[in-house]
Amino acid sequence: MEQIEIGGQSYTIGRLNAFDQMHVSRKLSPLVPTLVPVIAELAQGGLSKALEAIDDEELDDVEAMLSQFDLKNLNGLSAALKPLTEAWSQMSEDDVDFIMIKCLSVCARNGAKVCVNKTLMFDDLEMSHMLALVLAVVRSNMGNFIQGLLTKASTFQKQSE
Template sequence: MENLMINGHEYTIGRLNALDQLHVSRKIAPIAPTIMPIISEIAKGDLDETLKAIEAGDDAEIAELEPLTEALMPLMEAFANMPEDDVNYITYKCLSVVKRNGAVVCRGQSIMFDDMEMGQILPLIIAVIRANLGNFIQGLRMKASSIKAAQA
């Protein structure tokens, strides 16, 4: 399990069950190439430290996050182009395995904390995807690259 501190709240990233992993991976398959850069950027450093730098608004620290910012743009565009039902499914499933200060963040299709904003929700979704599907997505990407190289 991974713990993150966002806006003074401790979040714990849990595990999706195998069936939910299958369905979330199926929903994000069209945007998997778009997700990988952000997962890679976050994997380079501590997500918690990245979020602290963004919250602090320190221009020098934010300048160091340029690759992360660039990686986020295609992700946001990919989400914008997905059907709303798919985005909702991914959001609710991912947040269902997150706890905030020990309490479940999402039950069914209800986010349990009224003060949560997109600035907290998106990093949590990314953290859940990375923790639960990151190795799988990376493996698919490497396999596709090796097949392409063999065909060339």
């Protein structure tokens, strides 16, 4: 089990059973082809270096530190994000709820489940916290599968160009 900290709270990321992994990955599969251009843009643009540097700097010096990076290379990021955001917005509410509930149901905070019977157990959870937890569950439980899909999608994209 993985331990992560989000919003000042410590969470344990548990395991989805094989059926839940299959169904969550099935619901996420329309997003996979749209991730390839986003990942490619992020890799080229130096955003990860800038974000790492922010983590290493004092908050007062972030603006000065960012001036060292050429973030103009990120202009393609908005174009790359458009298909991802469109695919996300076209997902049904039921599919999004299914993904969120399944993933949050294997997360715990201080030993208590985050989601029980489709109900959040903590009133202070924000959307950003929930999304971070869901991403952690997907990465932990289905990272190899998603990585394989991304590799295949990337190969298919290159062949069609």
